[in-house]
Amino acid sequence: MKTGSSVTLLMLTATLLSACTTGQPVPGTPAAAGPPPTPSHPHEIRTVAPTWIRGLRIVSDNSDSASCPWAVSYPAVPGADALTTALREKTENRVKTLRESQNGVQDAECPTDDAPELNVSFRFLAAAGDVVGVELTTVDRTAAGDGTSVATYWYDTRTRKSVSTSALIADAASGEFDAALTKALSSREGADPDTLKAALAPEYRTSTISNLAFTEGGDLVAEFDQGTVAVVPAGRQKVVIPKVQAEPLLSDFGRRAEQQALQPGNRLDLGGAPAPAPPTTNTAAPPPAGPAVDCLQVKCVALTFDDGPGPDTAKLLDTLARFDAHATFFVVGQNATYNADLIRKEAAAGHEIGNHSWNHPDLRQLSPDQIHDQIGRTDRAVTDAVGHPPTVIRPPYGAINDDVRAAADRPMILWSVDTLDWKFHDSAKVAQTVLDKTKPGDIVLLHDIHPTSVDAVPDILTGLKEQGYTFVTVSQLFGSSHLTPGKAYGDNDKAFGRS
Ligand code: NI
Numbered sequence: 001m002k003t004g005s006s007v008t009l010l011m012l013t014a015t016l017l018s019a020c021t022t023g024q025p026v027p028g029t030p031a032a033a034g035p036p037p038t039p040s041h042p043h044e045i046r047t048v049a050p051t052w053i054r055g056l057r058i059v060s061d062n063s064d065s066a067s068c069p070w071a072v073s074y075p076a077v078p079g080a081d082a083l084t085t086a087l088r089e090k091t092e093n094r095v096k097t098l099r100e101s102q103n104g105v106q107d108a109e110c111p112t113d114d115a116p117e118l119n120v121s122f123r124f125l126a127a128a129g130d131v132v133g134v135e136l137t138t139v140d141r142t143a144a145g146d147g148t149s150v151a152t153y154w155y156d157t158r159t160r161k162s163v164s165t166s167a168l169i170a171d172a173a174s175g176e177f178d179a180a181l182t183k184a185l186s187s188r189e190g191a192d193p194d195t196l197k198a199a200l201a202p203e204y205r206t207s208t209i210s211n212l213a214f215t216e217g218g219d220l221v222a223e224f225d226q227g228t229v230a231v232v233p234a235g236r237q238k239v240v241i242p243k244v245q246a247e248p249l250l251s252d253f254g255r256r257a258e259q260q261a262l263q264p265g266n267r268l269d270l271g272g273a274p275a276p277a278p279p280t281t282n283t284a285a286p287p288p289a290g291p292a293v294d295c296l297q298v299k300c301v302a303l304t305f306d307d308g309p310g311p312d313t314a315k316l317l318d319t320l321a322r323f324d325a326h327a328t329f330f331v332v333g334q335n336a337t338y339n340a341d342l343i344r345k346e347a348a349a350g351h352e353i354g355n356h357s358w359n360h361p362d363l364r365q366l367s368p369d370q371i372h373d374q375i376g377r378t379d380r381a382v383t384d385a386v387g388h389p390p391t392v393i394r395p396p397y398g399a400i401n402d403d404v405r406a407a408a409d410r411p412m413i414l415w416s417v418d419t420l421d422w423k424f425h426d427s428a429k430v431a432q433t434v435l436d437k438t439k440p441g442d443i444v445l446l447h448d449i450h451p452t453s454v455d456a457v458p459d460i461l462t463g464l465k466e467q468g469y470t471f472v473t474v475s476q477l478f479g480s481s482h483l484t485p486g487k488a489y490g491d492n493d494k495a496f497g498r499s
Contacts, residue, residue, distance in 0.1 A: 042217030050127035071360035079270030121359035168254035190234030220246035310449035325471035333378030352473035414490030
């Protein structure tokens with residue numbers, strides 16, 4: 001297994017990038033009708049969380065295997081098919097390439113306990129009016145350097161077409177834009193004039209500039225993946241063009257992108273409508289997760305569903321209700337943000353909500369600050385939905401070290417029955433695995449992002465019910481007083497009622 005020695009960057013903008021030029025803070029806040037502003041960090045890339053897009057789906061595919069760690073996620077924006085297709089192809093290709101490199105076939109067993117991790121996550125740069133911008137961040141630990149690459153995808157809802165990064169710049173300003181980039185980059189350590197000239201040539205510029213976006217202060221940021229405009233050890237490069245200098249360079253689309261990034265409306269012109277306002281929540285102590293069950297007296301099993309909410313989570317909730325079964329949902333913050341209604345339904349039905357990180361990285365590869373960010377952002381997303389943070393946590397891949405233990409600050413729940421549902425996508429096989437392996441006190445690992453797993457649940461509940469099982473949350477399984485913050489539970493021999 002890898003250790004936490006190679007700290008890499010999921011939060012890209014801070015450390016490895018070259019110093020940026022000061023811009024002006026965003027004046028005021030977006031219009032009252034618009035979404036809440038993000039905290040003002042004038043030098044950081046402006047992002048939004050467009051929960052107002054009706055029908056927005058977050059598509060996730062994760063391995064949840066420490067020996068084969070990959071997790072990818074991208075938004076499917078209804079009505080923006082070209083954008084969704086581009087994001088899907090990019091993420092699916094990354095997974096396909098990784099899996100083919102592992103054993104030469106797509107459904108191969110993972111080869112070793114030291115497989116490199118792949119993670120693809122997203123942020124919206126804009127998603128209102130007539131513009132959508134999505135940033136995809138890929139961390140590929142098989143790659144050189146820190147393995148991080150970033151790509152932006154801009155989309156024009158007027159033409160319903162994808163827009164290249166270069167198209168944010170007016171044709172007439174192309175030369176001036178190149179000159180600004182060349183001037184900034186030519187003095188960087190590891191920069192080679194010939195490489196730079198070739199990389200910035202108009203025919204290559206679109207693929208060379210990995211990210212073109214706006215800071216919260218309105219400056220224009222161009223980012224370059226490592227090895228494209230300087231030697232790999234120099235890392236990723238970033239050029240910040242101050243707002244006053246950048247605005248004259250922008251094309252019509254560029255100006256619209258800037259406006260929707262900095263002063264977004266509250267709807268996207270693709271037939272979407274503002275999402276209903278979430279009900280007022282409070283910060284009182286969490287309600288007990290389901291009725292009291294004494295698992296010393298009855299035969300208990302805790303079904304757990306990770307990585308969601310997903311497209312079939314609502315269907316799963318209906319199934320669980322039909323069987324009067326309780327379960328635990330270890331949610332990913334990136335998905336929870338856009339599925340607050342489902343999180344509320346999970347909690348209202350007596351299920352337990354657990355924290356499964358923001359975007360499913362192997363937390364051992366991150367710095368303590370980054371681990372806190374992964375957990376804290378997900379706590380806030382769940383609190384926004386149900387009024388209190390999760391009381392249990394499951395680190396992605398079950399991967400734990402001392403930094404993870406310290407940051408978790410609550411019980412870490414692993415599992416004792418691994419269905420490998422993410423690998424087989426076979427409902428009958430998943431159901432049979434659970435029925436064959438489950439013993440009293442077990443914690444069963446499933447994923448509600450996979451339709452085949454959700455479809456296996458009726459057979460699982462029917463079969464286990466016939467065996468006399470009661471379906472409980474993990475806190476009910478252990479009895480919350482027995483759980484210690486920072487301690488891991490599950491893992492074959494520590495489940496309740498077993499030695
Ligand atoms: Ni997971």
